[in-house]
Amino acid sequence: xxxxxxxxxxxxxxxxxxxxxxxxxxxxxxxxxxxxxxxxxxxxxxxxxxxxxxxxxxxxxxxxxxxxxxxxxxxxxxxxxxxxxxxxxxxxxxxxxxxxxxxxxxxxxxxxxxxxxxxxxxxxxxxxxxxxxxxxxxxxxxxxxxxxxxxxxxxxxxxxxxxxxxxxxxxxxxxxxxxxxxxxxxxxxxxxxxxxxxxxxxxxxxxxxxxxxxxxxxxxxxxxxxxxxxxxxxxxxxxxxxxxxxxxxxxxxxxxxxxxxxxxxxxxxxxxxxxxxxxxxxxxxxxxxxxxxxxxxxxxxxxxxxxxxxxxxxxxxxxxxxxxxxxxxxxxxxxxxxxxxxxxxxxxxxxxxxxxxxxxxxxxxxxxxx
Amino acid sequence: xxxxxxxxxxxxxxxxxxxxxxxxxxxxxxxxxxxxxxxxxxxxxxxxxxxxxxxxxxxxxxxxxxxxxxxxxxxxxxxxxxxxxxxxxxxxxxxxxxxxxxxxxxxxxxxxxxxxxxxxxxxxxxxxxxxxxxxxxxxxxxxxxxxxxxxxxxxxxxxxxxxxxxxxxxxxxxxxxxxxxxxxxxxxxxxxxxxxxxxxxxxxxxxxxxxxxxxxxxxxxxxxxxxxxxxxxxxxxxxxxxxxxxxxxxxxxxxxxxxxxxxxxxxxxxxxxxxxxxxxxxxxxxxxxxxxxxxxxxxxxxxxxxxxxxxxxxxxxxxxxxxxxxxxxxxxxxxxxxxxxxxxxxxxxxxxxxxxxxxxxxxxxxxxxx
Numbered sequence: 001x002x003x004x005x006x007x008x009x010x011x012x013x014x015x016x017x018x019x020x021x022x023x024x025x026x027x028x029x030x031x032x033x034x035x036x037x038x039x040x041x042x043x044x045x046x047x048x049x050x051x052x053x054x055x056x057x058x059x060x061x062x063x064x065x066x067x068x069x070x071x072x073x074x075x076x077x078x079x080x081x082x083x084x085x086x087x088x089x090x091x092x093x094x095x096x097x098x099x100x101x102x103x104x105x106x107x108x109x110x111x112x113x114x115x116x117x118x119x120x121x122x123x124x125x126x127x128x129x130x131x132x133x134x135x136x137x138x139x140x141x142x143x144x145x146x147x148x149x150x151x152x153x154x155x156x157x158x159x160x161x162x163x164x165x166x167x168x169x170x171x172x173x174x175x176x177x178x179x180x181x182x183x184x185x186x187x188x189x190x191x192x193x194x195x196x197x198x199x200x201x202x203x204x205x206x207x208x209x210x211x212x213x214x215x216x217x218x219x220x221x222x223x224x225x226x227x228x229x230x231x232x233x234x235x236x237x238x239x240x241x242x243x244x245x246x247x248x249x250x251x252x253x254x255x256x257x258x259x260x261x262x263x264x265x266x267x268x269x270x271x272x273x274x275x276x277x278x279x280x281x282x283x284x285x286x287x288x289x290x291x292x293x294x295x296x297x298x299x300x301x302x303x304x305x306x307x308x309x310x311x312x313x314x315x316x317x318x319x320x321x322x323x324x325x326x327x328x329x330x331x332x333x334x335x336x337x338x339x340x341x342x343x344x345x346x347x348x349x350x351x352x353x354x355x356x357x358x359x360x361x362x363x364x365x366x367x368x369x370x
Numbered sequence: 371x372x373x374x375x376x377x378x379x380x381x382x383x384x385x386x387x388x389x390x391x392x393x394x395x396x397x398x399x400x401x402x403x404x405x406x407x408x409x410x411x412x413x414x415x416x417x418x419x420x421x422x423x424x425x426x427x428x429x430x431x432x433x434x435x436x437x438x439x440x441x442x443x444x445x446x447x448x449x450x451x452x453x454x455x456x457x458x459x460x461x462x463x464x465x466x467x468x469x470x471x472x473x474x475x476x477x478x479x480x481x482x483x484x485x486x487x488x489x490x491x492x493x494x495x496x497x498x499x500x501x502x503x504x505x506x507x508x509x510x511x512x513x514x515x516x517x518x519x520x521x522x523x524x525x526x527x528x529x530x531x532x533x534x535x536x537x538x539x540x541x542x543x544x545x546x547x548x549x550x551x552x553x554x555x556x557x558x559x560x561x562x563x564x565x566x567x568x569x570x571x572x573x574x575x576x577x578x579x580x581x582x583x584x585x586x587x588x589x590x591x592x593x594x595x596x597x598x599x600x601x602x603x604x605x606x607x608x609x610x611x612x613x614x615x616x617x618x619x620x621x622x623x624x625x626x627x628x629x630x631x632x633x634x635x636x637x638x639x640x641x642x643x644x645x646x647x648x649x650x651x652x653x654x655x656x657x658x659x660x661x662x663x664x665x666x667x668x669x670x671x672x673x674x675x676x677x678x679x680x681x682x683x684x685x686x687x688x689x690x691x692x693x694x695x696x697x698x699x700x701x702x703x704x705x706x707x708x709x710x711x712x713x714x715x716x717x718x719x720x721x722x723x724x725x726x727x728x729x730x731x732x733x734x735x736x737x738x739x740x
Contacts, residue, residue: 037683040692041697045674065690066682066690070682074662074664074680294445316450323696327697
């Protein structure tokens with residue numbers, strides 16, 4: 001269980017298989033985000049049909065509502081949300097630092113107020129792992145701190161905490177049917193990132209996550225950090241770039257040795273009427289120019305939405321404020337990223353990834369790939 | 371085309387097949403309502419999977435937005451909303467009288483203000499038929515007036531208009547691939563209903579609708595009107611009870627010779643967290659008592675929602691304000707009424723409808739069937 005087979009590489013890009021209790025995960029893979037135990041506006045049947053294999057859920061949200069104890073009592077998260085394939089939960093750290101009101105951060109953990117009702121709670125590495133064991137995802141995360149990326153002194157202090165918390169998360173973890181991933185932090189500082197990757201790798205996690213990116217730094221800084229970190233992380237374990245993102249970032253990430261991605265972007269854009277195109281561009285389908293457009297969103301796309309519905313119909317749903325708009329756009333946007341990851345896997349296995357990536361990224365120069 | 375084969379009767383209840391250009395419609399049938407060219411929160415694939423065969427769309431709404439001309443240009447309503455099975459449109463009359471601000475009703479038609487932007491429009495029988503020809507549904511409706519049911523003098527005057535408008539709708543109708551149904555009105559007055567049924571039946575429509583019921587009168591009055599009208603309407607043509615409704619009304623309607631029903635109730639209840647049960651009861655799934663309930667909504671139900679999800683999960687989605695709640699409850703509620711109609715058809719074909727109906731309605735005495 002939780003072995004990672006590298007099937008092919010092309011430069012730093014890797015095609016692999018990560019074995020989990022809920023099935024083999026083919027990488028590179030993009031994971032839709034189901035924050036509250038549902039990928040917004042999409043059923044599990046629709047997720048499976050669009051090609052999703054791994055789904056992420058948020059520990060912070062599910063701890064607050066409906067409660068991890070309740071989910072455990074009902075058979076765990078797979079059963080609760082009816083996603084029988086691999087699941088991943090984050091540690092709750094990111095949401096505590098971005099969504100909740102922090103009361104206190106100390107060496108032991110974080111005290112915060114719920115964004116729902118202001119009630120006071122405390123997360124420690126042990127607590128985060130216990131919640132994630134109740135939820136029962138296949139892949140779970142060590143508790144970490146995700147600081148703003150540019151403050152050197154703060155990042156050094158936070159990194160020390162994150163490393164202690166990684167050790168404590170590992171000690172607290174008891175379920176053999178879950179893979180606990182360690183998280184590399186370090187802001188935009190190459191030496192901190194390198195130190196973090198070395199330390200986290202030394203702990204013997206079955207997989208590694210790269211956190212604290214796509215949080216305000218530049219693209220160049222993000223890509224540079226990936227290069228530093230992945231030069232250190234062992235090749236025989238999967239690498240997960242947290243909270244990323246755009247088609248360009250998926251390609252640039254795979255190019256630098258990343259295997260797993262997740263992001264709310266495709267479903268969030270969908271709820272704001274934006275369709276993601278395979279070439280990286282976007283269409284705002286609310287625009288008047290689509291009112292009589294009989295074409296699908298993206299000519300080459302094989303998703304349910306593009307196989308059936310015109311831009312004109314989708315615009316009508318948006319203007320008429322119909323819920324079906326969010327569903328159909330979410331299906332399309334998720335399909336676009338899930339299939340981008342699958343296309344990269346195929347290109348890597350066929351030894352043509354670098355050429356493929358260069359071509360796609362060059363095309364992006366003409367207005368695509370944000 | 372548009373012949374109606376009566377396959378079996380049991381008392382006044384009928385099992386038949388209505389032949390349309392988009393397939394044979396087995397009756398009794400319940401039609402989900404897709405007001406704005408979408409059954410709210412449900413995809414056409416999900417509609418087909420739950421057993422829907424006939425879908426209704428609203429002429430008034432689609433005329434205003436996105437416009438019937440635009441829909442015609444894009445290939446008609448079947449193509450636009452991707453519903454390849456039979457479609458039905460109403461005449462727009464009911465919405466003009468219930469939703470719009472009336473400016474003037476005269477012998478020729480109705481002038482009204484749009485509920486969307488206050489713009490002034492005029493519907494006449496000829497205009498309503500022209501819009502419905504642009505939309506292209508299989509079954510379309512004569513333009514009628516649906517008055518408040520208790521004012522005798524007003525109902526007499528409105529009925530005279532409705533009868534003239536029925537004649538004019540028939541003359542205006544040119545598409546051979548659409549069945550134009552005449553509508554019987556007459557409020558709660560048996561003699562007006564009888565007169566209307568006789569007059570409308572004399573015009574030779576391929577099917578008949580019963581309008582102006584479920585608009586404020588008592589159940590007893592509605593059932594009495596059905597008996598009066600269906601004693602007059604010819605047996606070899608389908609009968610459509612407009613805007614009805616509840617499980618009990620479907621059973622009482624079929625018992626009195628009705629073949630086709632439509633209603634917004636199942637999808638509207640779904641958006642307000644209420645699940646319809648097969649025995650006619652309802653569950654408000656937002657209630658605390660369902661927080662840890664592992665059971666499906668309805669033990670015997672075969673819908674996607676009941677085959678997969680617990681009451682606890684559905685309550686979580688509702689409390690967390692997730693869109694998926696409306697989708698899963700809509701699927702369940704629509705499935706309940708669609709399958710109730712199918713169960714009645716089966717019982718009629720097996721000559722056990724009256725016994726079945728008596729049993730179900732008796733069970734309703736213990737708190738079911740609203």
